[in-house]
Amino acid sequence: MSLMEEIIAAVEAMPPFPQVVHRALKELSEPEYEVADLVEILKVDQAVTANILKLCNSAYFGLPRKVSSLKEAVVYLGATQLRQLLLSGAVNKIYDQPNEGYAVFADELWRHALATAVMGQVLRRHLKLKLDDNLVFTSALLHDVGKVVLSNFVADRYLEIEKLVEEEGCAFQEAEKRVLGFDHAEIGGRIAVKWDFPPEIVAAISFHHQPARAGKSYRLLTELVALANNLTVMVGYGTGVDGLACRGHGLLLEKLQVKERDLENLLLLFQMEMAKTCDIAGVGE
Numbered sequence: 001m002s003l004m005e006e007i008i009a010a011v012e013a014m015p016p017f018p019q020v021v022h023r024a025l026k027e028l029s030e031p032e033y034e035v036a037d038l039v040e041i042l043k044v045d046q047a048v049t050a051n052i053l054k055l056c057n058s059a060y061f062g063l064p065r066k067v068s069s070l071k072e073a074v075v076y077l078g079a080t081q082l083r084q085l086l087l088s089g090a091v092n093k094i095y096d097q098p099n100e101g102y103a104v105f106a107d108e109l110w111r112h113a114l115a116t117a118v119m120g121q122v123l124r125r126h127l128k129l130k131l132d133d134n135l136v137f138t139s140a141l142l143h144d145v146g147k148v149v150l151s152n153f154v155a156d157r158y159l160e161i162e163k164l165v166e167e168e169g170c171a172f173q174e175a176e177k178r179v180l181g182f183d184h185a186e187i188g189g190r191i192a193v194k195w196d197f198p199p200e201i202v203a204a205i206s207f208h209h210q211p212a213r214a215g216k217s218y219r220l221l222t223e224l225v226a227l228a229n230n231l232t233v234m235v236g237y238g239t240g241v242d243g244l245a246c247r248g249h250g251l252l253l254e255k256l257q258v259k260e261r262d263l264e265n266l267l268l269l270f271q272m273e274m275a276k277t278c279d280i281a282g283v284g285e
């Protein structure tokens with residue numbers, strides 16, 4: 001088997017995306033979703049149901065009485081928090097493994113992904129972009145999922161990749177592409193296709209390091225994910241060696257019309273939102 005065939009086989013071997021979460025997210029993206037339909041979908045999965053009730057009854061919400069029905073919990077949490085809980089529960093498991101190739105600890109990639117999703121939402125709101133919150137959160141959360149598959153392949157050829165980065169000034173993902181035949185963004189896009197995510201999400205993942213390559217109708221979402229990724233690395237939720245791949249955020253700031261003087265405020269908002277989302281996702285910051 002050639003190296004490229006081996007990588008494709010590793011993509012195929014990825015576990016499927018949890019169907020209950022997929023179906024619930026679809027229902028939640030309807031402007032007026034039916035709580036009863038959502039409960040029907042969610043109750044099939046005991047672990048998901050238990051997590052929803054646990055969050056609702058956690059100190060974070062400080063409710064005066066215990067919520068024991070799934071229906072009540074779904075109504076109480078509302079679409080945004082429910083989506084964050086469901087997605088982070090599913091994606092945490094996927095990211096949560098040692099990631100040798102990118103020189104990051106197991107939960108570092110996960111924290112970077114979650115921070116990028118939060119940053120994406122903060123930027124979307126601040127810039128009043130006409131983008132669906134669900135698309136922003138999901139594509140930002142999954143943008144580096146290709147690293148989960150490429151990690152071992154990168155680790156085995158690290159010196160070759162490092163040489164290209166150091167001696168030829170390649171961005172990290174360009175070096176991946178030259179050595180492995182694929183970069184992690186492209187592989188992430190393939191995983192998103194395998195998981196049946198919509199084309200907007202596939203594009204945002206595939207081109208998060210080269211947003212100009214995304215099709216016109218997907219460009220705004222891709223630029224937003226690219227900028228969120230860069231800013232996240234800037235504030236310290238980095239991803240080891242791949243921090244070297246983050247370039248050109250000056251241009252992105254200009255394109256998305258983020259003023260330099262707004263950045264400080266945005267980053268403050270990000271810290272506050274990140275703390276909240278970590279509570280919902282049940283992880284430390």
Ligand SMILES: [Fe+2]
Pocket residue numbers: 143144184185208209242245
């Ligand atoms: Fe990346």
Ligand SMILES: [Fe+2]
Pocket residue numbers: 112116143144229239
């Ligand atoms: Fe990233």
